[in-house]
Amino acid sequence: MGKKVLIAGESWMTTSTHVKGVDEFTVHSYVEGVGPLKDALISRGHDVVHMPAHLVPTQFPGSAEALSAYDVIVLSDIGANSIQLAPSVFDRFQAGEDRLVELRNWVHDGGALLMIGGYLSFSGFQARAAFRQTALADVLPVTMLAEDDRVETPGGMVPVVVDGTHPTVSASGTDWPALLGYNRVIAKDGVAVPATINGDPLVAAGTYGKGRSAVFTSDCSPHWAPPEFCEQWLGYTDLFDGLITWLSEE
Structure with missing residues (x-):
């Protein structure tokens, strides 16, 4: 049976300046990277809601009741600030709920959380994702680094499945394409680490x-996840369906 999944993040806005002789103009664009993940989960019968990054500060669920509209919350390339700093706090200086505390408590009471890597996941680029000192550090099965945790592998790094029997990876097989980077983390005691990359946890x-x-x-999309991984590899859908299914089991 399909699950109700909220994916927060996986979108960005780009500003570029074009200089033509003595003249210049600025162009803005909006891009979503959620496509491969969303399509993969929908193909397995899951009901997927995508909340783009620019809507997270105003629309991310802020209570157990609102979170419970979903079976699994997925955070992908969206930093702690966007979740914690609602306009009422950041713009109007009013105390309100800490949505990461609410998310932590919701998981503790039976919810399910998946974090996918990226420049604004875990600690992230220049540690700007900043989840390490939030309530979410309690929830995740890994310990985050205090510094920039990105490991760029532009030559390609092939993951290693060390426990192919774990439900999160059992359907995706052991022959995975190379990835172009990841966030370095440290597995907490007692958690399962069925897949690694460069000796570090890839799936925990x-x-x-x-x-x-x-x-x-x-990543679930470029640039760390090249087309060979997120578009051409049949195991991509099995991997993320396996993660969502395992997370939402009772």
Whole structure:
């Protein structure tokens, strides 16, 4: 049976300046990277809601009731600031709920959380993702680094499946394409690490209270996930369906 999944993040806006002789003009564009992941999950019967990054500050669920509209919350390339700093706090200086505390408590009471890697996941680029000192550090099955945690592997790095029996990776097989980078993390004691990259956790899964949490420390779309991984590899859908299914099991 398909699950109700909220994917927060996986979009960005780009500004470029074009200089033509003595004249210049600025062009803005909006891009979504959620396509491969969303399509993969929908193909397995999951009900997927995408919340683009620019809507997260105003629309991310801020209570157990609102979070419980979903079976699994997925954070992908969206930093802690966007979730914590609602306009009422950042613009109007009003105390309100800490949505990462609410998310932590929801998982503890039986919810499910997946974090996918990227420049604004875990600690991230110049540590700007900044999840390490938030309540979410309690929930994740890994410990985050205090510094920029990105490991760029532009020559390609092939993951290693070390436990092909774990439900998160059992359907995707052991022959994975190379990835172009990931966030370095440290597995907590007692969690499952069925897949690694460069000796570091790539897939890690564990429990928190009555709930479950998991991570995929590389990306679900370019640039760390090249087309060979997110478009051409048949195991891509099996991998993320396996993660969502395991997370939402009761």
